[in-house]
Amino acid sequence: MCLVQARNLIKRYTADGPNAVDDVSFEIYDGEIFSLLGPNGAGKTTIISMLSTLLKPTGGTATVNGHDIRTQAMAVRRSIGVVPQELALYAELSAAENLRFWGEMRGLGGAALGGEIKEKLALMDLTERARDRVETFSGGMKRRLNLAIGLLGNPPLIMLDEPTVAIDPQSRRYILDYVKALNQKGTSILYTTHYMEEAQELSHRIGIIDHGKLITLGTLQELKQLVGEHEMLKLQLYQSEGGQTLTEAVGEIKGLHRASANDGEVTLNVDAAEEALPEVLSKASELGLSIRNIEIREPNLETVFLHLTGRALRD
Amino acid sequence: MITVLLAMIRNEFRREFAHPISVVFFLLLPLLFTAAVGAGLGDVSGDESPEEYRAQLYVKTGDEGALADAFLQALREVNLTVHVAPTLPEDTFGLEIPAGFSTRLQSGEPVTVTLHTLPVESASQAVEQYVRAAAGRLGGIAQIADLGSAHAEGLRVVTTPEEQRAFYEEVFARTLEASQDPPAVVEVRWPDAVKAADAPAAMASGTEQASAGQLVTWVQITLLGAAEVLVDERLRGTMKRLLVTPAGRATILSGKLLARLMLGLVQMTLLLGGGALIFGVRWGEQPLATALVSVAFALATVGLGMLVATFVRTRGQASSVVVGMAMALAALGGAWYPLEVTPPLYRQIASVLPSTWAMRAYTDLLARGATVADVLPSVAVLLGFGVLFTVVGIWRFQWYE
Ligand SMILES: Nc1ncnc2c1ncn2[C@@H]1O[C@H](COP(=O)(O)OP(=O)(O)O)[C@@H](O)[C@H]1O
Ligand SMILES: [Mg+2]
Numbered sequence: 001m002c003l004v005q006a007r008n009l010i011k012r013y014t015a016d017g018p019n020a021v022d023d024v025s026f027e028i029y030d031g032e033i034f035s036l037l038g039p040n041g042a043g044k045t046t047i048i049s050m051l052s053t054l055l056k057p058t059g060g061t062a063t064v065n066g067h068d069i070r071t072q073a074m075a076v077r078r079s080i081g082v083v084p085q086e087l088a089l090y091a092e093l094s095a096a097e098n099l100r101f102w103g104e105m106r107g108l109g110g111a112a113l114g115g116e117i118k119e120k121l122a123l124m125d126l127t128e129r130a131r132d133r134v135e136t137f138s139g140g141m142k143r144r145l146n147l148a149i150g151l152l153g154n155p156p157l158i159m160l161d162e163p164t165v166a167i168d169p170q171s172r173r174y175i176l177d178y179v180k181a182l183n184q185k186g187t188s189i190l191y192t193t194h195y196m197e198e199a200q201e202l203s204h205r206i207g208i209i210d211h212g213k214l215i216t217l218g219t220l221q222e223l224k225q226l227v228g229e230h231e232m233l234k235l236q237l238y239q240s241e242g243g244q245t246l247t248e249a250v251g252e253i254k255g256l257h258r259a260s261a262n263d264g265e266v267t268l269n270v271d272a273a274e275e276a277l278p279e280v281l282s283k284a285s286e287l288g289l290s291i292r293n294i295e296i297r298e299p300n301l302e303t304v305f306l307h308l309t310g311r312a313l314r315d
Numbered sequence: 316m317i318t319v320l321l322a323m324i325r326n327e328f329r330r331e332f333a334h335p336i337s338v339v340f341f342l343l344l345p346l347l348f349t350a351a352v353g354a355g356l357g358d359v360s361g362d363e364s365p366e367e368y369r370a371q372l373y374v375k376t377g378d379e380g381a382l383a384d385a386f387l388q389a390l391r392e393v394n395l396t397v398h399v400a401p402t403l404p405e406d407t408f409g410l411e412i413p414a415g416f417s418t419r420l421q422s423g424e425p426v427t428v429t430l431h432t433l434p435v436e437s438a439s440q441a442v443e444q445y446v447r448a449a450a451g452r453l454g455g456i457a458q459i460a461d462l463g464s465a466h467a468e469g470l471r472v473v474t475t476p477e478e479q480r481a482f483y484e485e486v487f488a489r490t491l492e493a494s495q496d497p498p499a500v501v502e503v504r505w506p507d508a509v510k511a512a513d514a515p516a517a518m519a520s521g522t523e524q525a526s527a528g529q530l531v532t533w534v535q536i537t538l539l540g541a542a543e544v545l546v547d548e549r550l551r552g553t554m555k556r557l558l559v560t561p562a563g564r565a566t567i568l569s570g571k572l573l574a575r576l577m578l579g580l581v582q583m584t585l586l587l588g589g590g591a592l593i594f595g596v597r598w599g600e601q602p603l604a605t606a607l608v609s610v611a612f613a614l615a616t617v618g619l620g621m622l623v624a625t626f627v628r629t630r631g632q633a634s635s636v637v638v639g640m641a642m643a644l645a646a647l648g649g650a651w652y653p654l655e656v657t658p659p660l661y662r663q664i665a666s667v668l669p670s671t672w673a674m675r676a677y678t679d680l681l682a683r684g685a686t687v688a689d690v691l692p693s694v695a696v697l698l699g700f701g702v703l704f705t706v707v708g709i710w711r712f713q714w715y716e
Contacts, residue, residue: 084556102560104321
């Protein structure tokens with residue numbers, strides 16, 4: 001069954017501005033983790049805002065749990081939990097008070113809500129700090145509480161907008177593991193991120209988005225096949241200004257598909273890394289560049305992104 | 316929906332009092348200011364000894380006759396300081412005695428004198444009473460003199476018009492003199508606990524004036540705070556989160572405003588109670604009248620706060636606009652000093668502010684024991700402000716970015 005069906009969604013923030021979301025269509029099936037992967041400004045938050053009925057689409061529409069986001073906003077809101085990218089908490093209240101308030105806003109109450117608050121606090125490892133004010137929490141704890149609030153009422157679909165931005169590795173691990181566990185219990189998830197590792201680890205299917213356009217969509221295996229048998233060769237130079245020069249110099253190498261530079265970091269998309277490497281190294285020494293580190297990678301989402309856009313994901 | 320509204324109200328109270336310091340602004344400072352300002356105003360309005368208070372009355376007379384003089388004398392005897400002037404100043408009490416006042420009165424015709432009063436001034440009712448009393452006394456004497464001379468004419472004691480006139484004036488002068496020490500006097504005694512609401516005390520006392528003024532000032536800060544809390548929710552990101560709950564936009568906005576309104580009403584109740592208990596203020600004769608004024612004022616001000624929210628972008632802007640507006644509205648509205656000491660233009664500007672109408676209504680309640688019917692016009696104006704501000708506010712409100 002289809003939990004989300006987005007049809008040609010378009011969003012323009014200003015009448016004559018660019019399309020922040022440009023004709024995006026996709027489906028999220030019941031029980032899956034669906035990720036939107038894309039760099040900052042790609043349009044991920046805008047898509048979540050439209051699907052969660054915060055923003056009206058400029059064009060197109062979508063159904064969530066069978067309800068139209070344009071005409072059945074209330075029913076949509078009852079079907080989803082949203083974890084916004086920015087923390088949305090009352091810092092002067094305790095964790096438990098925050099959970100209680102947001103639970104009541106969902107129409108929950110009484111003993112059921114009390115039980116759920118306890119459960120969510122335990123799940124997010126916040127039980128001991130339940131009575132403490134959120135303003136005394138670490139960034140990771142605030143993120144976990146922000147997530148817990150989105151889960152109240154156990155809706156069938158949770159939308160998580162970059163829930164791991166700017167937190168410590170432990171909290172990130174905690175959140176990723178929790179998302180997987182939650183999904184295993186049957187909750188469908190829309191997850192956005194600009195970390196390809198996260199998308200790769202979590203998702204059943206991934207949509208890659210750039211400049212408002214959904215440029216490809218499929219399972220990890222399907223996406224890797226887009227790149228073919230290519231490998232990724234990553235070189236780090238001591239000279240940060242040398243990246244661009246080297247990228248241009250290696251343009252003629254046999255088996256090269258794409259080359260991009262990010263300061264001193266050069267990323268090459270090649271048929272076989274061992275074959276290309278000697279030539280790349282000799283070009284580098286011709287240019288007087290010294291190499292600090294070399295890395296060879298199997299195809300992954302970053303190679304896919306590079307292949308499709310000509311840019312590295314974190315440009 | 317009720318659950319949601321209650322949750323929002325509880326949330327607002329919890330957040331308002333999350334830091335104990337807010338009690339200082341909510342309750343302690345207003346009461347301290349009331350005490351301090353009350354002591355200061357006490358001197359100005361002569362609260363301690365009502366006898367010393369004499370309202371100033373300017374009189375423009377178009378009549379030089381004996382009866383006009385007698386009227387002026389009668390006015391002076393009823394506790395008014397009378398200044399005869401060629402023109403009447405605009406900003407104080409003025410009385411016009413028309414030409415032909417004496418002759419018309421003598422011939423038994425009715426005459427009209429015009430009292431220019433100041434509706435916003437607490438003393439205006441007292442002045443009106445004094446002038447009526449003087450006019451009544453004069454009218455009574457004139458009637459006696461009239462009847463006397465008619466009788467004398469009937470008895471043929473007087474024949475020529477000159478004789479008739481002299482007789483009239485004689486009777487008039489004697490009656491006037493005699494009535495200065497009326498044979499029967501009424502002495503009014505009150506049980507000690509009850510404060511006499513007789514003429515001079517009809518001015519709100521310094522402490523009463525201060526209690527009403529400080530209540531209006533501080534409650535405005537709480538209620539206009541609607542602007543701050545709406546901006547705060549927007550900047551915190553909680554507004555977006557609220558908007559994706561199944562509560563719905565109308566409920567969310569109502570909840571925010573209702574919560575502020577409740578906070579304001581709680582503060583009002585505490586300050587009304589504090590004023591009564593600590594400073595012995597009597598907030599009018601009918602609790603319902605006081606309640607109506609308070610609720611209407613709260614609605615108008617919370618609506619204004621909502622409207623302000625649609626203009627401000629940052630928390631800093633919001634809080635300075637809220638405090639600045641609360642102070643300006645309080646000062647212009649007569650919450651800090653009586654409006655009668657201000658120039659007419661000032662009073663004209665002030666009359667389009669909700670704070671002015673609230674102060675006017677509170678002063679009516681305090682000084683004149685106004686009834687529900689008396690305060691209804693002010694209540695209606697305040698509710699009108701409330702509806703206007705809220706409607707424009709909702710129309711301008713941007714839900715998201
Ligand atoms: N409120 C807004 N007004 C105008 N432009 C916006 C607004 N929000 C986002 N944008 C623009 O829309 C594009 C997509 O933004 P966003 O959806 O936030 O991307 P992402 O979440 O992928 O980083 C960006 O170019 C951004 O600048
Ligand atoms: Mg975003």
